[in-house]
Amino acid sequence: MDAYPFFRNATNHRYGCSEMDTRTEDQRRRIMQAVKSKDTGPELIVRRLLHAMGYRFRLHRKDLTGRPDIVLPKYRKAIFVHGCFWHWHGCPKGQLPKSRLDYWRPKLEANVKRDRTNREQLESLGWATMVIWQCETRDTDALEVKLQEFVERT
Numbered sequence: 001m002d003a004y005p006f007f008r009n010a011t012n013h014r015y016g017c018s019e020m021d022t023r024t025e026d027q028r029r030r031i032m033q034a035v036k037s038k039d040t041g042p043e044l045i046v047r048r049l050l051h052a053m054g055y056r057f058r059l060h061r062k063d064l065t066g067r068p069d070i071v072l073p074k075y076r077k078a079i080f081v082h083g084c085f086w087h088w089h090g091c092p093k094g095q096l097p098k099s100r101l102d103y104w105r106p107k108l109e110a111n112v113k114r115d116r117t118n119r120e121q122l123e124s125l126g127w128a129t130m131v132i133w134q135c136e137t138r139d140t141d142a143l144e145v146k147l148q149e150f151v152e153r154t
């Protein structure tokens with residue numbers, strides 16, 4: 001079963017919203033290319049965006065607790081990209097199923113608990129962590145702002 005149901009990115013991208021745009025034309029063009037791509041899963045959307053923004057990162061580092069999806073070693077930041085259902089986001093896609101509750105509830109509760117423990121452990125080692133939810137990757141403008149704020153926060 002696929003943890004990240006794919007969906008089309010339906011966001012309308014606005015060109016030329018420039019007031020908070022301090023990037024070069026070239027950077028802006030690469031970011032737009034990254035977010036316009038029809039492909040695919042939430043994690044790939046985040047990776048493409050970070051790459052276009054000029055950040056270097058590593059994937060799924062096994063030596064770190066919880067194998068964070070994306071790690072920016074230079075900034076000591078770790079990003080988890082979570083599917084809304086499997087990590088029980090609480091948004092419309094992240095609800096308990098209506099049937100087989102006795103199966104799903106403990107399963108999803110365990111996922112949530114493990115997520116929390118992983119983040120706590122990483123943070124105790126000096127990593128800043130952030131979760132990007134699947135549903136957040138639909139609005140790539142907002143996502144870009146969120147990523148930038150997280151990475152640059154000191």
Ligand SMILES: [Zn+2]
Nearest residue numbers: 084089091135
């Ligand atoms: Zn969600």
